[in-house]
Amino acid sequence: MSAGERRIKDALLERYLSDALAPEARGQLESVLAESAPDRARLEELRADSAAFLVQHPPGPLVARYEAAEPARRRPWWLLLVPALAASVLVGVWPRENPYTVKGTVSLVLHRKAGDGSARVEPGATLAPGDVLQFEVKAAEDGYVAVLSRDGQGTVTVYHPFGGTEAARYQATRPMLPAAIELDEVRGHEEVYALHSREPFALDWAVAALTEGKRLDAVAPRGVAVEHVGFDKR
Amino acid sequence: MSPESTAPRGGPTARAASPASDDLTALYRRFGPAVHRRALSLTRDAEEALDVTQDTFLAYMKVRGTPRDEASPFTVLYQIATYRAVDRVRRRARWSGSLGPLSVEDEDAEDRRQEAATSHTGGLERVEALQDLALLTQGEDEDVLTVAVLYFVEGHTTEEVAQVLDMSRKTVSRMLARFAERAQKRSLRLSPGATP
Numbered sequence: 477m478s479a480g481e482r483r484i485k486d487a488l489l490e491r492y493l494s495d496a497l498a499p500e501a502r503g504q505l506e507s508v509l510a511e512s513a514p515d516r517a518r519l520e521e522l523r524a525d526s527a528a529f530l531v532q533h534p535p536g537p538l539v540a541r542y543e544a545a546e547p548a549r550r551r552p553w554w555l556l557l558v559p560a561l562a563a564s565v566l567v568g569v570w571p572r573e574n575p576y577t578v579k580g581t582v583s584l585v586l587h588r589k590a591g592d593g594s595a596r597v598e599p600g601a602t603l604a605p606g607d608v609l610q611f612e613v614k615a616a617e618d619g620y621v622a623v624l625s626r627d628g629q630g631t632v633t634v635y636h637p638f639g640g641t642e643a644a645r646y647q648a649t650r651p652m653l654p655a656a657i658e659l660d661e662v663r664g665h666e667e668v669y670a671l672h673s674r675e676p677f678a679l680d681w682a683v684a685a686l687t688e689g690k691r692l693d694a695v696a697p698r699g700v701a702v703e704h705v706g707f708d709k710r
Numbered sequence: 711m712s713p714e715s716t717a718p719r720g721g722p723t724a725r726a727a728s729p730a731s732d733d734l735t736a737l738y739r740r741f742g743p744a745v746h747r748r749a750l751s752l753t754r755d756a757e758e759a760l761d762v763t764q765d766t767f768l769a770y771m772k773v774r775g776t777p778r779d780e781a782s783p784f785t786v787l788y789q790i791a792t793y794r795a796v797d798r799v800r801r802r803a804r805w806s807g808s809l810g811p812l813s814v815e816d817e818d819a820e821d822r823r824q825e826a827a828t829s830h831t832g833g834l835e836r837v838e839a840l841q842d843l844a845l846l847t848q849g850e851d852e853d854v855l856t857v858a859v860l861y862f863v864e865g866h867t868t869e870e871v872a873q874v875l876d877m878s879r880k881t882v883s884r885m886l887a888r889f890a891e892r893a894q895k896r897s898l899r900l901s902p903g904a905t906p
Contacts, residue, residue, distance in 0.1 A: 485866060487788075487874040490744040496784035501873060526743035533746070535738040538764050539731050542771060546728070637849020639896040644849040654800045654848060 482514045489519055493526065582701040584623075584670035585612040589656065602708050605661045611636060611653045611670065613646070615701070619674040621646040623653065624682055624692075628664020628709065632686040634679055635668070643677050659709060669704040671696070730771065738767055741784060745791045752795035752840065752859075762798065766791040785876045792859055793852040796844045803841035805900040810839070812846075812862060812890040812897070814883060839863045845900060846893040857885050858893075 484505060491497050492505050509515055586597035589608040597603070611623050620643035623636040635657050637644040669692050671682060677700055685695045693702040742763065749762035769790050770783070840863050847855045853875070860866045860874060861882075868886070872879045 485864075485870055485874075486747075487860065487864075487866065488870065490747065490788075491784055491874060494741050494744050494784050496741075496782055497873075498876075522743075522747075525747070529743040529746055530739060533742070533760065533763075535735045535742070538738055538767055539734055541764065542734055542768060543728070543731055545768075546730075633899075638845070639892070639899060640849040642849075654797055656801070656803075 482518060483508055483512050484515045484518075486518070486522070489515070489522055493519065493522055582621075582670055582672040582703045583614040584668065584703045584705055585614075586610075586668065586705060586707070587612060587652075597705075597707060602710050603659060605659050605663070605709065607659045609657050609659065611668070612651050613653055613670045613672065614651045615646065615648055615672040617674060618648050619646050619672055620644060620676050621653070622671045622677075622679055622682070623668060624671070624679070624686060625666055625668045626686045626689075627660075627662045627666045629662050630687070630689070631662065632683050634683065641679055643671065643673065643679065646672065663709050665706055665708050667704050667706045669702060671700055671702055673700045675699060733774075734767060734771060737770070737783060737787075741787050742767070744784070745787050748788060748791045749795045752792065753798050754837065755798075758798050759795075762791060762794045765794055769794075782876050788875065789852040789856045792856040796840070796847060796855060796859065799840055800844035800848060803844045805845055806838040806842055808835060808838035809842035809846070809862065809897075812893050814861075814868075814886045814890055836863065842897075846896050847889075850889065854885055854889050857882055858889050861886055 488497075488505065492502065497505065509519065587594040587610045588597050588603065589610065594610060597609070603609075613621050613623065615621070621636065622634065622640070622643040625633050625635055627633070634640050636653050638657075669682070669686070671677075671679075671692070677697065681695065681697065682692055685692055692704070696702050745766050746759055746763045749766070750756065750759035753759050753762060766787055770787055773786065840859070843858060843863050847858055850858070856875065857871055857877075860871045861868065866874065868879050868882045871877070871882045875882075
């Protein structure tokens with residue numbers, strides 16, 4: 477190792493600078509610092525950057541944002557029912573013939589990536605191998621979601637969390653899931669399912685049911701809402 | 711304001727800060743710059759990095775008092791920031807196959823690796839490797855994702871990962887081995903025909 481090479485990675489210097497190292501680890505790091513001018517120089521860079529950051533981005537706006545959310549946690553309990561009541565009304569008036577109907581507490585919309593943007597996949601649309609899909613899952617509350625599919629050959633895939641065995645955490649304020657799936661070469665009809673629950677849940681029952689060609693809403697455990705949409709791939 | 715005034719300092723419209731707000735201010739001053747640098751190094755976008763920084767602290771305030779809070783604040787904040795930044799990267803990621811084999815080395819190999827240049831230290835290569843890992847870590851917990859990024863993309867040894875996250879080396883190795891097993895299956899799905 478040459479004299480100009482650093483010996484301490486930034487992540488450890490960050491921990492040191494934040495005074496978050498245990499005494500023994502701090503002592504070891506300081507011994508290395510004493511012998512390494514490049515690492516001392518980097519530490520000073522980080523220290524200066526920290527000072528500049530706090531001048532440019534003081535804590536005030538963050539604290540204001542935190543405090544603005546604080547009163548919501550102290551609202552009367554009955555006010556929490558208002559969004560739930562609104563959602564139940566929404567379920568009642570949504571056209572039933574719309575395949576993206578909100579059933580129970582979850583809805584599913586597919587979006588196909590087009591250039592830098594995306595386009596909603598309309599009912600009855602035909603997609604092609606290579607199309608990239610994203611999933612918008614809307615539920616009334618935070619919890620856990622999963623997206624699965626059964627393709628024209630009966631192959632079952634867990635799209636979100638990709639290849640996972642358990643549902644992923646979900647925030648109702650972020651309905652567009654981070655998953656982006658490129659459709660493969662298998663043609664035919666494909667059904668995509670969105671599952672939502674307030675509590676964590678495993679996916680083995682869903683994978684098994686789809687593999688056997690069963691409807692998920694018929695076998696879903698209590699507390700797991702199911703929605704599905706289909707499309708043809710040609 | 712006269713010395714006898716009982717109005718809060720800062721003007722008639724200022725509200726007295728709550729103890730939680732004071733804690734948040736102190737946490738931000740102590741860890742904010744590091745959290746921001748972490749977010750920026752992963753997202754490579756100034757605006758996203760600031761968003762991730764704020765979101766990280768707000769998320770941290772929610773886990774205070776829960777079992778998650780038993781880890782040190784630096785560790786929890788670092789993991790949340792890494793998780794949220796990688797989430798941003800994942801939204802724009804396309805599989806490139808740049809990540810390379812997801813193998814966990816033994817201690818001797820790591821010692822030898824420390825003397826040599828690590829992979830993914832270059833600009834574009836690192837970006838692509840991070841994007842690939844972002845796709846492979848979808849659905850993983852914050853601690854697993856952070857360990858994976860530090861090891862497979864940023865070239866830290868298991869010992870260094872353990873020090874950064876205040877974990878035991880054994881825990882890090884176990885998490886990496888289990889993650890690698892899951893990720894290798896996912897990577898086959900993402901690039902059919904390619905050898906992991």
